[in-house]
Amino acid sequence: MDYFLTIIILVSLFIILAASFDLIIGYCGLISIAHPIFYAIGAYTSAMLAKEAGVPVPVAMLIGALAALVSSIVVALPSLRVSGDYLLIASIGFQLGLIELAKHFHEIGGAGGLTNIPPFLIREVGREAYALLVVVVALLTVWFVRWMATGPYGRMMSALRDDELAFSMLGRNAIWVKVSVFAIGSGIAGFAGALYAHYFRFIEPDQFGLLASSAVLTMVVVGGMRTTWGPVLGAIVLQTLPQAITFFGLPPSVLGPLQGIMFTGLVLVFMFLRPQGLIAASDLWRGRQEGARHD
Amino acid sequence: MTDVLKIRDLNKSFGGIVVANNIDLDLRAGRVLGLIGPNGAGKTSLFNLVTGVVKPDSGSITLNGDAIDALPIYQRARRGLARTWQNLRLFPSLSVLDNVLLGPRDYPGEKLQSLIFDARGVARRQAENTEKAHRVLQRTGLGAVAHSRVQDIPYGQQKLVGVARALMNDARCLLLDEPMAGVEGQAYAAIQRVVRDIAESGVAVCVVEHNVAFVRDLCDEGVFMFAGKVLARGSVTELIADPRLTELYFGT
Ligand SMILES: Nc1ncnc2c1ncn2[C@@H]1O[C@H](COP(=O)(O)OP(=O)(O)OP(=O)(O)O)[C@@H](O)[C@H]1O
Ligand SMILES: [Mg+2]
Numbered sequence: 437m438d439y440f441l442t443i444i445i446l447v448s449l450f451i452i453l454a455a456s457f458d459l460i461i462g463y464c465g466l467i468s469i470a471h472p473i474f475y476a477i478g479a480y481t482s483a484m485l486a487k488e489a490g491v492p493v494p495v496a497m498l499i500g501a502l503a504a505l506v507s508s509i510v511v512a513l514p515s516l517r518v519s520g521d522y523l524l525i526a527s528i529g530f531q532l533g534l535i536e537l538a539k540h541f542h543e544i545g546g547a548g549g550l551t552n553i554p555p556f557l558i559r560e561v562g563r564e565a566y567a568l569l570v571v572v573v574a575l576l577t578v579w580f581v582r583w584m585a586t587g588p589y590g591r592m593m594s595a596l597r598d599d600e601l602a603f604s605m606l607g608r609n610a611i612w613v614k615v616s617v618f619a620i621g622s623g624i625a626g627f628a629g630a631l632y633a634h635y636f637r638f639i640e641p642d643q644f645g646l647l648a649s650s651a652v653l654t655m656v657v658v659g660g661m662r663t664t665w666g667p668v669l670g671a672i673v674l675q676t677l678p679q680a681i682t683f684f685g686l687p688p689s690v691l692g693p694l695q696g697i698m699f700t701g702l703v704l705v706f707m708f709l710r711p712q713g714l715i716a717a718s719d720l721w722r723g724r725q726e727g728a729r730h731d
Numbered sequence: 732m733t734d735v736l737k738i739r740d741l742n743k744s745f746g747g748i749v750v751a752n753n754i755d756l757d758l759r760a761g762r763v764l765g766l767i768g769p770n771g772a773g774k775t776s777l778f779n780l781v782t783g784v785v786k787p788d789s790g791s792i793t794l795n796g797d798a799i800d801a802l803p804i805y806q807r808a809r810r811g812l813a814r815t816w817q818n819l820r821l822f823p824s825l826s827v828l829d830n831v832l833l834g835p836r837d838y839p840g841e842k843l844q845s846l847i848f849d850a851r852g853v854a855r856r857q858a859e860n861t862e863k864a865h866r867v868l869q870r871t872g873l874g875a876v877a878h879s880r881v882q883d884i885p886y887g888q889q890k891l892v893g894v895a896r897a898l899m900n901d902a903r904c905l906l907l908d909e910p911m912a913g914v915e916g917q918a919y920a921a922i923q924r925v926v927r928d929i930a931e932s933g934v935a936v937c938v939v940e941h942n943v944a945f946v947r948d949l950c951d952e953g954v955f956m957f958a959g960k961v962l963a964r965g966s967v968t969e970l971i972a973d974p975r976l977t978e979l980y981f982g983t
Binding site: 610 | 782784803804805806808809813814816820821822823824825826829830832833834835836837838839840841843846853854857880896899900
């Protein structure tokens with residue numbers, strides 16, 4: 437039973453990550469793969485606040501999300517002011533740099549990881565309650581991304597993706613839109629990280645590196661970018677598949693690389709055979725107020 | 732008659748190519764100025780300099796008396812500067828109506844906090860803009876294609892979408908880059924009528940156009956550009972009758 441609850445929690449966490457990443461890379465067209473670092477910032481901030489400062493876990497989680505949001509602005513603002521292309525480089529540099537840095541900080545557990553993170557809900561109510569919480573947050577994230585994508589922001593993001601110069605000439609602030617979307621998506625990832633930390637109670641820097649980046653990217657690409665259910669489907673398929681492999685009882689030294697190869701392989705297969713992913717997005721934007729036609 | 736846009740001593744060169752050579756130019760409220768000159772004269776470059784797409788080497792630009800030189804593109808637009816593009820630059824992922832809905836200076840919901848704390852206000856302004864957009868689409872003869880994709884309508888109508896999108900700005904100054912190129916029939920008459928109407932409502936309009944008949948019928952005045960220089964300003968009939976200019980225009 438605990439095993440299934442853990443799978444449900446992991447799948448839900450990846451749904452949160454994939455859906456919020458789709459907002460950034462799919463809807464807004466911002467090229468960055470550093471999403472897991474904001475997951476890490478949320479996880480570490482919340483874990484440290486609860487463990488060392490005795491901050492109540494729900495408060496620590498919210499501060500964790502806020503920390504991810506703020507640091508994403510710090511990364512995105514300077515690079516997006518120069519040009520969109522710099523975001524990829526700046527964010528990967530930030531991701532790998534911060535991971536290396538974390539490995540050398542013994543106060544946060546160093547390379548060995550941070551242990552004994554205070555749990556939340558599990559002891560008082562039970563694992564089921566925690567699983568329910570994570571599922572609800574996942575559904576809220578999916579709903580929120582859809583709400584953003586079909587509202588006034590969705591129209592702006594589509595136009596911005598199509599032609600940034602024409603978009604600016606209409607009086608729209610392209611940098612503001614990009615930084616806002618990047619920050620919101622990253623903040624959500626930070627909250628997911630906090631949810632991870634207080635359930636598994638152990639985090640280590642290497643969890644949040646390029647393997648995690650490729651996993652989240654694969655989920656969005658395979659599931660279907662710019663669709664409501666694509667990232668959900670991608671997260672379910674790609675989170676359960678590696679779990680299935682573990683049943684073969686392969687040693688961990690083989691399992692990790694195998695999963696990496698699987699992700700890369702899947703992205704390649706999909707790029708050639710079904711670039712739109714399992715669920716294809718419409719190439720014409722539709723707002724949710726479509727009922728209110730005046731013709 | 733008030734000057735809406737004032738350009739003074741504007742200079743710009745790309746490597747060896749001079750696209751603006753000491754340009755002084757004023758656009759007046761309610762008047763249509765035709766900008767003519769051969770290919771490569773610097774007409775589009777002048778629009779790019781005015782709108783902030785390209786930074787000048789020197790010179791100054793004022794809009795309604797305020798210097799706009801230091802402002803980014805979007806802030807110039809918010810002060811009432813609108814333009815169309817020689818190569819359209821429409822948004823292919825959006826319907827005609829949604830292309831046009833992005834045009835107002837103040838876009839409801841652009842500020843995230845208003846989406847959350849003033850959802851009603853955003854919805855109300857959005858509805859007002861939708862009504863306005865439908866009026867603009869009717870006016871430009873696009874009413875029937877409001878919900879079409881921009882790439883599915885004829886080229887002439889696509890040009891009109893660019894104009895309609897710019898009209899949503901309620902601009903003080905409107906720059907049209909070759910609105911007639913590739914346009915014939917109904918769209919031709921529609922563009923001519925719309926530009927006239929806009930000018931009559933007090934907007935300063937500048938039109939770049941190779942179609943001489945169109946410029947002559949529409950514009951109150953013309954300016955002849957060559958190699959980044961304004962060579963002459965006067966009535967369009969005079970300009971096209973000047974043998975020196977026609978020689979430059981058609982090349983020798
Ligand atoms: N960003 C740029 N970098 C380098 N050269 C440029 C740039 N923009 C324009 N030019 C050059 O400047 C010159 C003027 O171009 P511009 O587009 O302003 O001409 P135009 O008068 O609009 O011509 P046309 O009637 O063909 O549209 C051309 O030689 C063009 O190649
Ligand atoms: Mg041109």
